[in-house]
Amino acid sequence: MKQALVLLLILYGFSTSAQVLRKRTVKLMGSRFDIILVAPDSLTAESHIDTVIAEVTRIENLISDWKEDSQISQVNKNAGIAPVRVDPKVFALTERALHFSRITRGAFDISFAAMDRIWKFDGSMTEMPDPETVKKSVEKVGYRDILLDRAHSTIFLKRKGMKIGFGALGEGYAADRCRDLMLAKGIKAGIVNGSGDMSTWGKQPDGSDWTVGITNPLRKDTVFAVLPLRQSAVVTSGSYEKFVVFNGRRYSHIINPRTGYPATGVSSVTVFGPSAETANGFSTSLMVLGQEAGLKLIKKHPDYSYILITDNGRIFSAPGLDIKKDNL
Template sequence: MKNRITSAKLIILLLILFISFDAAAQVQIRRAMTLMGSRFEVTLVDKDTTTANTHIDQVVSEIDRIENLISEWRPETQLSEVNRQAGIRPVKVDKELFELTERALFFSRISDGAFDISIAAMDKLWRFDGSMDSLPSPHAVHKSVAKVGYQHIILDQEHSTIFLTLAGMKIGFGSIGKGYAADKGRELMQKMGVQGGIVNASGDLSTWGKQNNKKPWAIGLFNPFKPGTMVKVIKDKDIAMATSGNYEKYVDLEGKRYSHIIDPKTGYPATGLVSVTIYGPSAEFANGLSTSIMVLGKQAGLRLLKQYPTYKAVLITDKGQIIK
């Protein structure tokens, strides 16, 4: 009997040691890369370095797959074909692209057109790559806005087609594409059983689980008016976030700063807010809200946000006011 008890104790002890060793064997690996024309960072808490790097490779492949579907710059994508056939004919697309377009039109409707993926038609008018040295003429702005309007994006669910009714129209997913990619990367890793991580698409990110030290992920929001300082640190184990701001992609002309976030109705860069950060369950949804609110402005933007209580916001006005 004594030997049996000793054996049982030994088995329990070995089991405890195995569990402890397994927990201690976890690693936290981070890798940075350029995807979708932007800096991405993938951080995973995994059982070992080799497995973590294999999983990161899978995230990269997933994001590249998404880019090959929704990129407006790669000529071979379905989205590029939709743009080429603007004003000519509907284009049959995969269910994934069709549903992403549906969700984009949802944001257009709830924001009364402040969010509009057809703003892509103005990509040659406003350039934020350092090559712009003068303001576009009012006539050029007015002419370009004529090709913008989500009402002219026609979806046929039965045939899974997208039709841009105006010749010269163009749609793009720069406003929600990175948030969508972050969400899909997180979804893939959760299916693979990865215990925790962050897929960070240039500030649009999705997290799950906890850090290797068992603490929640801590996401800091920097203050563009005070470099090196943060306005808020968000700690949670499952959170998604998106930030729209005018302090990184902009051009200074004639003594005034013009940002890359364009008001679809006026054709001019949005003013009033410097930064809008939205956080909640989905980075894609947060992306749609942050872009909409940047264009709508503080008052109308906060009214829109109140309709979606699972999402919270940090707004910074051009006067430096911080609204949490």
Template sequence: MIKTSQGQQSYNRVVLLMGSRFDITVVAQDSVNANQHIDTAISEISRIEKLISSWDPNSQTSKINRNAGVTPVKVNQELFDLIDRSLKLSSLTDGAFDVSYASMDRIWKFDGSMSKIPTDKEIKASITKVGYQNIILDKKNRTVFLKLPGMKIGFGAIGKGYAADKAKDLLIKNKVVAGIINASGDMNTWGKQPNGEDWKVAITNPLNKAQAFGLLPIHNGAVVTSGDYEKYVSFNGKRYTHIIDPRTGYPSTGIVSVTVFAPKAELADALATSIFVMGKDVGISRINQLPKIECIIIDDQGNIHTSNHIEVEKM
């Protein structure tokens, strides 16, 4: 807890939501006020989980999946808009991000049980129902239709980021002057620390976790780190990570960590996953074309690559 002469302090709580660790920090006058705000954030994140969970049979997302190839499903405006943005992100990343990735057969195992690479035929078959182009949105009737039987959508690559964005927006609306919503590495910040300094994030080398090579200040924005240094398999000297290209069915290679800075955690979340799939050269080129977005990539040799406008405070 940090205290200032104005009496503002930062208060923190860690909770398990959406199957992940959420670390919620707010700057407030006292613990009673702070806990009320943290409770508000938790309620909002829980509401979003009920909306987008594909595990909850009562969610609108599950209803969309059950009716794949059968009939369009009417959904509320919030879910419709989230799916609409997901399709735009799919197009922006040339399908490296695909909200229909949940249709993929899980033929790659990253629990140590794999003894050989799946065959080309198995890999090709695993992605037959993946393809954001087969998601039909009807704005007039607010319906979502998955054209292929067995097709599914899932928000694993953007759900936590979206929840962090919504919790932040609600707390700002409730006049919380500063804070951080950290959803298992999907961080969204606003305001400043009680001592007047910017919030900062340490960038560590995943191949040497004891070594942070720099600090980056976060100005009212989001930072998302996707790391793949623990879930991978190696065959014939090549390392395959658990982030799989939804276009080919093959795991991504060559990158162990991606950090993306963006105005919204939802966007940073989707782009971090996409860069793994696109690779460092295409990924950085794409990021350099987007306004107000930056990235840091660490490859499987421990080399650091950054977009054009990253400024790191060396440690």
């Protein structure tokens, strides 16, 4: 689950003689999207917001694994049967997802879509699933059985019952695409926030940076850090809202696709960097990998910075981020 990001210091409707800011909130890709654009006039801003909505809808129709006629649904229907030709951009997105699978050794895996939903986080679970059930729940998960043919732009899932899904990357990918589209159309500032996958560019009409507040995962009604967005994307993953507790240990709703067991130890990960898609891949991976392995991974990618908060309130952040290191 992506933790909500609180936008601060955005003056809705604020304008100068040269710029206006307009915002619209819509439901896209099954999630809330906040679209904020700065443009020379209201008509231009609203028209380009319509363009953003159309672009996200186009992407959803390509990569959604619950729309029966999408390309990804066709890939899943043909698992174990035949390769399926997809749009080059869908192929490239799948390639990038598999790259994350490799560098995380499967902690991130787009074939998680085939996982059996044996864990319940609605209060109905009274005991841990038995080990055999947990093992069986991930038997159709495995990124190594996803075969890509770049020459023909095809995706083939080797085993019947396998599925892929972009729930962990799709909104970030869409936010990045819309940012690039708006820049190409001359919109020099804005935010596309897909349910916590936030891609930003430019500055507010008064020339100040966009500013983001990170909510405290242990007291979600409070903000513990406020940061200017000088990099173009930010994503937060959190486990504090959906979890179960067995024998005094908290198990989050974010499942490790390698083991079938919930991730433990980390409450929240925020990642900043040039791409919301990539930031999402890192935030999800760090939740699964945990503090030690997760920080070791992201420190190899200096274009991305982080704030990681453990279940016991310890804060770890990248050098250069002005974060108090006291426990929450």
